[in-house]
Amino acid sequence: MKQVTVKNLKKLSAAVCAFGILAGALVLPVKAMAAETEAPVTITLPAPFTKDGLTVKEALDRRRSSRQFTDAPLQEKQLSAILWAANGINRPESGKRVNPTTMGIYNIDVYAVMANGIYKYDPAAHALKLVSPVDFRPQINAKQTFVHTAPLTLFYVANPVPPKDPSRPVNPERQLANNCLVAGTMLQSVALVAVDEGLGTCVRGSVDREAFRKAAGLSPEQRVLISQTVGVLH
Numbered sequence: 470m471k472q473v474t475v476k477n478l479k480k481l482s483a484a485v486c487a488f489g490i491l492a493g494a495l496v497l498p499v500k501a502m503a504a505e506t507e508a509p510v511t512i513t514l515p516a517p518f519t520k521d522g523l524t525v526k527e528a529l530d531r532r533r534s535s536r537q538f539t540d541a542p543l544q545e546k547q548l549s550a551i552l553w554a555a556n557g558i559n560r561p562e563s564g565k566r567v568n569p570t571t572m573g574i575y576n577i578d579v580y581a582v583m584a585n586g587i588y589k590y591d592p593a594a595h596a597l598k599l600v601s602p603v604d605f606r607p608q609i610n611a612k613q614t615f616v617h618t619a620p621l622t623l624f625y626v627a628n629p630v631p632p633k634d635p636s637r638p639v640n641p642e643r644q645l646a647n648n649c650l651v652a653g654t655m656l657q658s659v660a661l662v663a664v665d666e667g668l669g670t671c672v673r674g675s676v677d678r679e680a681f682r683k684a685a686g687l688s689p690e691q692r693v694l695i696s697q698t699v700g701v702l703h
């Protein structure tokens with residue numbers, strides 16, 4: 470896994486500053502200077518697909534909600550498989566993805582909340598991009614404390630869809646229904662792949678959406694639909 474860490478970027482920052490504060494301000498991404506953590510700015514994930522594993526029927530038979538996880542982090546291959554199932558590309562020639570979407574618009578992004586920060590999944594690069602180097606997990610939900618230590622909670626965020634024809638604006642009710650339907654397919658793909666990886670999952674509607682909106686720097690038009698916690702079972 471190739472990693473450029475925030476600290477590495479800070480060393481770069483010092484060098485850049487030697488050439489002048491103005492140049493440094495222009496070159497350094499603001500997010501990269503946000504904290505003293507070792508959070509990698511980019512996590513390039515290994516190939517997600519393996520031919521071994523359970524049948525779809527076996528995975529469906531074992532699917533259930535789990536709420537007790539160890540503190541163990543996910544293995545790279547597990548993280549890769551989970552993100553691929555959530556929003557990955559399964560036809561590179563067309564860029565089309567594992568999960569269906571309304572009219573091919575792919576307007577739902579997946580964010581990964583982990584101990585070392587909040588990341589946004591980039592399907593084309595099959596990589597995670599750092600959004601905030603803060604451990605947001607304790608703020609996800611005050612009551613369901615298992616999410617405070619579980620290694621991964623995915624957030625599914627819908628982006629607004631501009632109308633194809635400006636004279637026929639998008640129906641917001643229809644749009645919300647479409648977004649929820651698409652997110653549902655993503656949730657189930659993750660649940661099945663998690664079973665195959667020996668992991669547990671729990672869909673979680675009970676989340677502090679406003680806190681996440683702030684922490685991830687979302688715009689008012691973006692909508693936090695749902696979350697899903699993934700972890701290593703006891």
Ligand SMILES: Cc1cc2nc3c(=O)[nH]c(=O)nc-3n(C[C@H](O)[C@H](O)[C@H](O)COP(=O)(O)O)c2cc1C
Pocket residue numbers: 532533534535536613671672673674675676695
């Ligand atoms: C849209 C949705 C939201 C959910 N929100 C939560 C939640 O906030 N917390 C939680 O512990 N479980 C949540 N669940 C999981 C359900 O409680 C669970 O799926 C249900 O009890 C059936 O159990 P099973 O998944 O083991 O079959 C949610 C499920 C769905 C589909």
